[in-house]
Amino acid sequence: MANLETTQNSQMPDNWTSLFTATGWANLILLVGLALVPTIAYYTGHPFWIDISTRLVILAIAAVSLNLVLGYGGMISFGHAAFLGIGAYAVGVPAYHATYGEFEAIASYNGFFQFGLAIAVAALFALITGAICLRTKGVHFIMITMAFGQMVYFAIVSIETYGGDDGLVIDTRSEFPGLDLSNPIALYALCFISLLVVLYIVHRLVNSRFGMVIQGAKGNAERMNAIGFNAYIYQLTAYVISGAICGYAGALLGNFTTFISPEMMDWSRSGELMFMVILGGAAYLLGPVFGAVAFILLEEILSGFTLYWHLPFGIILILSVLFVKGGMSGLLSRLGKRDG
Amino acid sequence: MAEPILSIQGLHKSFGGVTATDNVHLDVLDGETHAVIGPNGAGKTTLISQLSGALKPDAGRILFEGNNIVGQPAHKRSHIGLARSFQITSVFMEMTVLDNVALAVQAHDGHSFRFWTPARASKNLTDPAMACLKQVGLESRANDTASVMSHGERRQLEIAMALATKPKLLLLDEPMAGMGPDESARMVETLKSLSGKTMLLVEHDMDAVFALADRISVLVYGQVIATGTPDEVRADENVRHAYLGEAA
Ligand SMILES: Nc1ncnc2c1ncn2[C@@H]1O[C@H](COP(=O)(O)OP(=O)(O)OP(=O)(O)O)[C@@H](O)[C@H]1O
Ligand SMILES: [Mg+2]
Numbered sequence: 001m002a003n004l005e006t007t008q009n010s011q012m013p014d015n016w017t018s019l020f021t022a023t024g025w026a027n028l029i030l031l032v033g034l035a036l037v038p039t040i041a042y043y044t045g046h047p048f049w050i051d052i053s054t055r056l057v058i059l060a061i062a063a064v065s066l067n068l069v070l071g072y073g074g075m076i077s078f079g080h081a082a083f084l085g086i087g088a089y090a091v092g093v094p095a096y097h098a099t100y101g102e103f104e105a106i107a108s109y110n111g112f113f114q115f116g117l118a119i120a121v122a123a124l125f126a127l128i129t130g131a132i133c134l135r136t137k138g139v140h141f142i143m144i145t146m147a148f149g150q151m152v153y154f155a156i157v158s159i160e161t162y163g164g165d166d167g168l169v170i171d172t173r174s175e176f177p178g179l180d181l182s183n184p185i186a187l188y189a190l191c192f193i194s195l196l197v198v199l200y201i202v203h204r205l206v207n208s209r210f211g212m213v214i215q216g217a218k219g220n221a222e223r224m225n226a227i228g229f230n231a232y233i234y235q236l237t238a239y240v241i242s243g244a245i246c247g248y249a250g251a252l253l254g255n256f257t258t259f260i261s262p263e264m265m266d267w268s269r270s271g272e273l274m275f276m277v278i279l280g281g282a283a284y285l286l287g288p289v290f291g292a293v294a295f296i297l298l299e300e301i302l303s304g305f306t307l308y309w310h311l312p313f314g315i316i317l318i319l320s321v322l323f324v325k326g327g328m329s330g331l332l333s334r335l336g337k338r339d340g
Numbered sequence: 341m342a343e344p345i346l347s348i349q350g351l352h353k354s355f356g357g358v359t360a361t362d363n364v365h366l367d368v369l370d371g372e373t374h375a376v377i378g379p380n381g382a383g384k385t386t387l388i389s390q391l392s393g394a395l396k397p398d399a400g401r402i403l404f405e406g407n408n409i410v411g412q413p414a415h416k417r418s419h420i421g422l423a424r425s426f427q428i429t430s431v432f433m434e435m436t437v438l439d440n441v442a443l444a445v446q447a448h449d450g451h452s453f454r455f456w457t458p459a460r461a462s463k464n465l466t467d468p469a470m471a472c473l474k475q476v477g478l479e480s481r482a483n484d485t486a487s488v489m490s491h492g493e494r495r496q497l498e499i500a501m502a503l504a505t506k507p508k509l510l511l512l513d514e515p516m517a518g519m520g521p522d523e524s525a526r527m528v529e530t531l532k533s534l535s536g537k538t539m540l541l542v543e544h545d546m547d548a549v550f551a552l553a554d555r556i557s558v559l560v561y562g563q564v565i566a567t568g569t570p571d572e573v574r575a576d577e578n579v580r581h582a583y584l585g586e587a588a
Contacts, residue, residue: 209446209454209462216432216443223430226392227505228418228447237453 022336023329027286030293035192042185050184056296057191058252061198063276063288065245070274071282072206073238074218075134078142079149080273083122083243085265086152087250090118092168092260096161099171111174111181115251122247123240125152130239134232146267156262167261174255181255191252195289198245203285205241214238215283275313279320281329290328344403345370345509345538346391351400353386353562360386361397362562368509373531373539375549378559384542385427387559388513391540392424393417404509418447421508425498427517427542431486437497438482441469444504472500476530492523499530510539516548524548558582 034057041049062084069075091114097107108114129148133141162168173181181187205211217224217231224231254260263269272295280291298316302309324331344367353361360383368374376384389395391402393414401408409417432440442465446452449464459465473479476496486494495515502510515531516524528548531539543549549556550570557567558579566576573579 204456204458207458207460208456209452209459211455212439212443212446212459213452215435220430220432222394222414223426223432224447225414226394226418226424226426226430227444227501228415229452230413230415234452 021333023332024336026290026332030286030289031196034195034289038188039185042188047184050188052296052300054184054188054191054256055253056292057188057195058249058256059273059276059295060289060292061191061195061249061252062246063273063280063292064195064198064202064285065242065249066273067277067282067284067288068202068205068245069214069238069242070277071284071287072211072218073214073235075235075239076142076274077133077145077239077242078267078270078274079129079145079147080242080246081265081267081269082149082152083126083246084250084253084269085156085260085262086122086125087118087247087252088254088257088260088264089156089162089168089250090114090121090247091174091251091254092170093162095170095172095174096168109172109175111176111179114174115248118247118251119244122250123244126240126243127236130236130243134235134239146270149265149267149270153262153265153267156265163261165262167259167263170254170258170260173258174251187255191256194248194252198248199285199289201245206285210234210237275317277327279317279327281327281331284326284329284333287327287329294328343370344368345405346540347401347403348387348391349401349403351387351390351402352398353383353390353395354398359562361390361400364400364559364562364564366557366564366567368538368540369555371536371538372554373537373541373552375541375543375553375556376559377543377546377549377556382559383562384559385513386562388424388511388540388542391511392422415447418505418507421506422511423502423505423507423509424511425495425502425513425515427513429491429494429498431494431497431501433487434485436483436485437473437478437489438466438469440486440497441472441500441504442466444501445469445472448505469500469504472504475503475533476500477526490523492519492526495519495523495527496530499527503534508538510534510537510541512539513542514544515541516543516545528552 034053038050038053062080066077066080069077094106094108094114094117097103098109133144133148136144156162157165179186179190181190206215213224213229213234217235221231253264276291276295277288278291279294280289281287298313299309302312320327326333346368348364348366351361351364364387376387378384386395390397393412397410402410404420404422409420432443442459445465445468446459470479470482473482476499478493478496478500481489481493486497489497499515516527519527524545528551531552541552553570555568556570556573558565558573560582565582566573566579568576
């Protein structure tokens with residue numbers, strides 16, 4: 001009888017009761033805070049906060065996409081900034097040709113076209129590179145994802161038309177009917193809603209049959225094969241989905257910065273995304289969002305003190321990896337259990 | 341008894357200078373429990389791995405229900421009815437016991453490109469998974485995380501995962517490895533309760549082997565030196581000399 005009860009309880013996860021745990025409250029406060037703080041600040045004459053929050057939310061989307069493969073799938077990609085860059089250039093390049101001619105086929109300010117292009121190219125890049133990277137394991141996987149990332153970096157540097165090293169200014173933002181992205185509030189709303197949608201998608205994914213497979217393949221692919229899964233094609237699919245979402249975040253980033261350069265996809269940018277995932281809590285849905293908040297705040301505070309703010313930054317990351325299992329979200333969930 | 345379900349013919353595998361499988365011929369008959377015994381390093385795990393598809397043999401054939409399966413990847417072999425357990429416990433540590441088994445059920449319930457519906461809510465997965473847990477006596481631990489289970493319980497879980505794939509032939513690599521006497525006895529009971537399942541059972545524990553096996557093959561330095569009923573093997577001069585004698 002006791003067995004039966006425990007079974008039934010656990011068949012109702014993610015329900016309303018789970019909202020009122022430490023984790024549930026923290027998640028709620030985080031999301032409501034992200035919705036309200038910049039908006040209120042903006043309308044009370046502090047536009048600085050909406051700028052910083054827009055960047056935060058875009059990076060959070062990228063980190064959530066990385067969490068899908070890194071946290072849930074155990075695929076430690078050190079090249080995710082490439083997808084951000086691809087997404088940003090998928091906005092910048094069509095806009096450039098729409099302004100200066102040539103390449104009529106892709107010349108466009110249309111947002112649906114640009115964002116669609118960002119997702120498609122990022123997914124294709126993920127498919128091709130993932131097919132190769134996923135044949136390797138462990139440190140090799142990390143190194144080869146990084147190598148592919150750097151390849152994109154140098155490819156863009158070498159294209160003079162788009163400014164090479166110096167980058168490219170986006171004169172006109174993506175055009176959507178009834179949505180003016182040069183309005184900071186409108187842009188922020190788009191980013192924030194995108195974050196919510198992406199979180200929901202990832203939530204559904206990781207709890208689906210597909211999600212169970214990629215979580216099983218994390219660290220025990222041999223077992224997966226033995227019970228009858230071709231782990232490789234599921235991992236590759238996860239990698240493509242992750243790349244596509246990150247490409248979408250890149251399209252938002254291009255619209256936010258209106259200046260794109262290869263520097264956006266440097267390996268250190270990939271490292272920052274990993275930082276967000278690990279510090280925030282890998283394999284926790286909102287972990288990367290907490291991580292993005294911590295990253296942005298630390299960056300703001302530390303860079304005020306010293307030019308070499310990456311050093312204390314790195315130290316914090318190492319300490320958190322060594323001592324805080326599961327990052328910020330992991331800490332919160334343990335706090336919740338102690339209370340309950 | 342019937343036709344061999346598995347027929348290993350002239351199998352060879354070496355690692356550098358070490359010959360781990362040396363011209364092995366071995367038949368497993370439908371319905372029998374066939375034990376493979378042999379000293380440490382005899383090549384028992386290497387043999388299982390070649391059968392399951394984790395390792396590729398250098399030469400020889402493996403006929404499963406008459407078809408040569410050498411060259412088929414491990415996941416395909418699971419779908420034609422081969423299931424293995426591992427000498428070194430291999431379960432999904434971060435998942436619950438039920439999820440571990442449900443995942444094995446899922447592998448045999450169509451493709452898993454299903455991205456939206458929660459897997460844990462699917463009775464098609466949890467009901468058969470619970471049934472397998474009952475078979476090994478773990479149903480009360482269904483919602484515990486695998487990592488908090490005892491060693492013996494995890495070994496039982498491995499068996500449940502193998503059963504969940506509805507195998508025609510179970511390949512068990514030392515299911516009693518590292519167990520105390522009580523746990524071993526429980527495992528023997530579990531395996532006995534599967535009577536009718538065809539099994540290739542690698543085991544060091546002689547009591548278990550003699551309690552369970554219909555036939556025994558003795559592997560020494562990669563070679564099968566004897567095959568027969570438990571009594572025949574016990575009486576075999578070569579075996580006494582090469583193996584049982586050493587142990588006694
Ligand atoms: N991956 C490998 N690379 C090199 N040598 C290996 C490898 N796997 C096994 N061997 C060698 O092959 C031989 C057979 O090993 P195997 O693990 O199959 O023996 P076993 O009978 O299962 O032993 P045990 O009873 O200790 O489990 C040993 O000499 C071992 O060192
Ligand atoms: Mg062995």
